[in-house]
Amino acid sequence: MRTISVITAVHNGGHQFLGEAYESLREQKLPGDWQWEWCLQEDGTSGIPAGSLPEEPRIRVGMGRRGGIAVARTHALTRAGGEVVRTLDADDVLLPGALERDIEALGRVAWCVSACVDLHEDGSTAPGPYDPVGGPVEPGRFYREVTQDRLSVQAMTFAAHRRLVVALGGWQALSGAETVALLLAAEAVAPGEFIAEPSVLYRKHPRQTTASGPYWEPAEAATRISALLQRARALREAGWTW
Template sequence: MRTISVITAVHEGGHHFIRDTYESLREQKLPDDWQWEWCVQEDGTSGIPASSLPSDPRITFGTGLQARIAVTRNHALARATGDLIRTLDADDVLLPGALERDIETLERVSWCVSACVDLHEDGTTAPGPYDPPGGPLEPTRFYHEVQEHRLSVQATTFAAHRRLVLALGGWQALSGAETIALLLAAEAVTAGEFIAEPSVLYRKHPNQTTASNHYWEPTEAATRIDALMQRASALRESGWKWQ
């Protein structure tokens, strides 16, 4: 059996939807020779988010010093055994066929992102308004979009070959935008694809990290983007390509 490792970071107080996340993962239908594992890592040492997880041998749970989501995801990545990696936030819901489409796409390319549907507190949904067309992506598309202060995808849908993620150093150790950082790093060294069929319900709620005004403090936010753009630029200038 081949494995796709689903990577989820969670913190105490941010775990209230994680059972829904698990149920959506449990209902995924994979090709006959594939299985999933769920590497859940707490940003902290309370152990409380683990109480919301079922007893399932496909789940591993770890704790660690509080260091924000990028470091937390990297700790989960260290436990991953799969050929492929898929990012999944602790408050999001996978849609049917999401992992199967990732697996099929990653037979052709080294990374992919997919469409998502916003899930609002009142239960209504709305598709992403700026999705690119499905299929192969231009090699600088997302780099230029971030330069122009826009991004047409949710980078939290990122999936890739595990060895590529390891070679890139995992999620860049930033206070946010770490999924964008990994997306741009992967784009800099190898081709990817966009899956037009939505893969997640992206839950909108007041307690999500990006809903905080503090998260968007101008100097902090600008520094994050500057750091991830510098890394992507350095990779491009190096000429190194992932085979």
């Protein structure tokens, strides 16, 4: 069997929606020779998030000292046995067919991102307001959008060949926007595709990391963006391709 590894970082106190994420994984229909595994990494050592899930051979759990989401995701990557990987935030829900569409796209390109639907606390939903047209991504498009502060996709929908993610060092060691950093690094060295059909319900709630005031402290936020742009630019200038 071929495997797609779903990568999730979680912390104690941020695991209240893990059950819904798991059910959305269980309901995924994959091509006949494919299976999924869930590589879940706690950012911390409480063991509580893992304890909220059933014993399931497809769930591969780890934990370690707190280092942030980027560190947790990169640790989870070391346990991924799949030839392709897909990110899933701990508070989000995969929509039907999401992984199958990722697998199909990754038969053509090195990486892909997809549309998502915002899920609000009152249960209402809304499509992403800036989704591009589905199909191949123009080289450098997302880099340019980030420099203009108008990224048109949610980078947490990112999926790619595992070897590419490993070659890029996993998720950049930043205090946030690590999914954007990986997206821009992949875009710099390999062709990608945007899937117009939504793959995830993106939960909007006051406890999510990007809803906190300190996350948007101007100097730190600017440093994050500068760091990820510098890496993407250095990769492009090096001329290395995957």
